[in-house]
Amino acid sequence: MSQPDQSDRENRPSPEALLAAAAQERRGKLKIFLGAAPGVGKTYEMLLAAAQRRREGVDVVVGVVETHGRIETERLLRGLEIVPRRRVEYRGHVLEEMDIDAVLQRAPELVLVDELAHTNAPGSRHPKRHMDVAELLAAGIDVYTTLNVQHLESLNDVVAQITRIRVRETIPDSVIDQAAEIEVVDLTPEDLIQRLNEGKVYVPRQAQRALRHYFSPGNLTALRELALRRAAQRVDEQMLSYMQAHAISGPWAAGERVLACVSESPGSAQVVRQARRVADELKAKWSVIYIETSRHHRLSEVERDRIADTLRLAERLGGEAVTIPGRRVADDVLAYARSNNVTSILVGKSQRSRWQELLRGSVIYDLIRKANNIGVQVVTSEGKPIPPKTVETRPGGEQFDFLPYVVTVGMVAAASLIALAIDSFVRLPNISLVYLAAILFTAVAYGLMPSLFAVLLSVVTYNFFFLPPIYSFTISDPANVMALVFFSIVAVLTSNLTARTREQVLSAQRRAKDATELYTFSRKLAATNDLDDLLWAFCYQVAALLKVRIVVLLPEKGQIAVRAGYPPEDELDESDIAAAKWTWAHNQAAGRASDTLPGARRLFLPMRTGRGIVGVLGLDRDRPGPILTPEERRLLDALSDLIAVAIERVQLAEDIDEARIAAEADRLRSTLLTSISHDLRTPLASIIGSITTLKTLKEPLDPRVKDELVTTIQEEAERLNRFVGNLLDMSRLESGALPIKRQVLDVGELVETALRRAARLVSHHRVEVAVEADLPMISGDATLLEQALFNLIDNAAKYAPAGSLIRVSARRNGDQLQLEVSDEGPGIPPDHLERIFDKFHRVAADGDKRPPGTGLGLAICRGFVEALGGTLRAANRADRRGAVFTITLPLPAKTEGELEAGAPA
């Protein structure tokens, strides 16, 4: 969720502020009619304003408006177009909700959406109406809405304290920050109470009694003040962002930064809200920090969940959430604070008893003592239920395990046997140490609880077997009572210490394992440049580590589509696709156990880099309910960050490749254009020139001149024709749809027709044809082969000097046929032997001496020959100067036999 910029306090338009202003222009504008309490007339005011807008010619529709049967309100509604509501069946009730799709499709300029804090019926697209509104705004539709001040997340506690009623439906404060306009609908408490008494205020029947208290003059005054103050604060923010956008230097404090410390305590949420308020007042950036010490692993899943939720609450309120592994909370918090220029630290009031503080020290005390120039505020942390989660998580998999306790019983039993055995030989005063050994062993092996259980068992057993009177649970000697008490204390302390050490070792091992996994994974990613390999590695890794099914979706032609998955054969159903699209469009989690489309089978999470969302990943697990534990979610986030960066890297590389290919295509295109215009113009110039000469020549024409001109025209026109033919052939080749008509062919006939067509071209050369007698027939396309041969002859005629010999030969070479065209021209530079077959490649010659040509003929030649399964090679003649081109075609093995059948006897 984007926050109005409060961070950059420099004396110039901050880019963020300008961007936010630009985004504001494209998005729809939100106007909130803010009231202190129900019944002040927000809906009425909203309808009045809408009617006004409608008179101004604005296209207004009603998305949802509750009239609660009030006649004045209904009368106002009459003139407006109402989008029919969607009916949702839920547990036998029919609920009516705003039909967001219908509104989006209707695409009005302005839509009225009453009761912003409303919670949608289960099965709706979003659980909350304010999310619907966000989507409408994103679609560029202006929205008018109503809101009571008690529904604001950050004021929720305050309102609860004032009215003693806690409202469950809350909306994040960022919603109000996004509003372009806020209008406070104000009514004095006296008037409101009078309206209530006249029955003009809608009150649900079951809440009537509670609300009597709510509507007391004192409460209403307080609420009214809150509403006005919140609106005023918003006005202040507007001014601030205006001033930032216009580079007006202001009185804002430089570099204030607030840091809130949170723990697993339920009051942490309150600390977060307080931090937000403080930061708002200071116009400061704020963060929330959680120090993950070894204690973290001993926390219950409920507590870990609460930490994750608290951190997420911070993010939702616009703060930054940070988790740092550490040893001593106060030191780590201060280290972070110093490196991030934090000016004040908020910490919740301690819930530790005095006794605990003496024993373990107090974080608050340490903070205050060591903070130096950083201010520390201790805030009350009266508990408040944790707000709804963005993505629910599954309770962790640690189930109660009986085995350690069974083993503990065995250990203590063994200790007793050993102690009894020793006792039968020697009388040891410190036989209890044997039990201590067993206790330490269980502490090392299984942790705190089993070891405490071992302490208990040991005390009982020791007493039973060794403290007189033995074989009874009574103790006669008071000294022994003392000994037993101290034994218990020592045992508890040592087992506690040992268990803690064990926890730390385990946690270090876990962390090391996670780190190793991530490191290995990141190295694997770094070594891969193929997108599919990357995704496969990622999917496999996630599936193996988290035991989930995963799909990865990447954008393809503007849509996102499944690109990889594990198991690979998984497919998405429609609700999954909708959730994935939503995630892609909004860069937020959607699907199972989330706020949006929770009915989907999978949970979809955005894969982000610093530059934005690069893809969406979908998770699924057979067990119902939330998919991941918080730890798994954290691990997944880390992996997902890695893969997102890797994907981006590959995509950037692909972009560069594409740019290079595009540049190459561009170069080819421009070469082609140059070549075409040159090759078309040269013959045309000769033709037009000759014809105009003929026209202007005076009668009688000199027959020699006339003949020369006419010959020029004919030759040049034929050249033009050949050139156009080449272009056609090339485009046929390039289109990939070269029609091949295989026939049985006589090589002699190919040579005959090619030479006949080339007759005029080689009229100044000597031509020698050597077709081996009794060559077998070949299988091929007559047109293509004739053209290939023609192009070779054309090429030879072009480069070899007049009067020289062009030799066309065909012979059998094993099971291949070799067609050769050799000339007595200058030959081919060795480094051009392959490149002459490239399109538009011409062997560079000095200036105008280069014979005219397109650089297409040989490329076409090779294309045709290869299409028929043959090869074309260029070489320089061994016997003398000159080039030789060889077409090699496979001879069909059986054709010969077939042919014999038709031959005369």
Place this chain on the structure above:
Amino acid sequence: MSKAQHVLVVDDEKSIRRFLSAGLAEEGYEVSLAETGSEAIEKTVQGRPDVVILDLGLPDIDGKEVIQRIRKLSAVPIIILSVRADESGKVQALDLGADDYVTKPFGMEELNARIRTALRRRLQEQGAPPVYRCGDLAVDLVRRLVTLGGREVRLSVKEFEVLRLLVSQAGRVLTHEFILREVWGPANAENIQYLRVYVRSLRHKLEKDPTQPHYILTETGVGYRLKAPD
């Protein structure tokens, strides 16, 4: 011949019609012009031309259909104007009853030769069994005698059959399939390799240089043409 031969030129390109009418008039033909297929059919019926020169790509009716519809009304020789790389189109047109083709772009000499062949054939059909003479080659169909520079050339039965077919329509292109059907029967209409073998041996016996034949010419992808008689 007292009366000038009448040629109907059908082409939608104005420039082609212009140079054809000028060129053909110069050769002494009476020329009429048509732009569309329907106009061509109409003028074939009314004007009774001696030869129709027909472009295959017409704006209204497909050229092949024009051939079919003309054939229902008249046996007038039809010469197709076609483009390179459309060998199958040529073959189809010939199968539908066209007499010959010229590939665009073409020279007037080539077209005139085709027109002459077509006109001669009309005359032949009206009588007189010919003796084919072209350069050194003479073929007497009645006596089944083939001579090259006065010396008799011995041909096998099938060789002679192929040559007889070519001679009977000398100057005109004959498709592979037509020759195969006539000489080997309909069952062998696809076995081009038979034909190639016999044409090769015929060339060995008749041509001075079999690799650059003078009499039996290959029409790539279509068939063979015996050089028109002198």
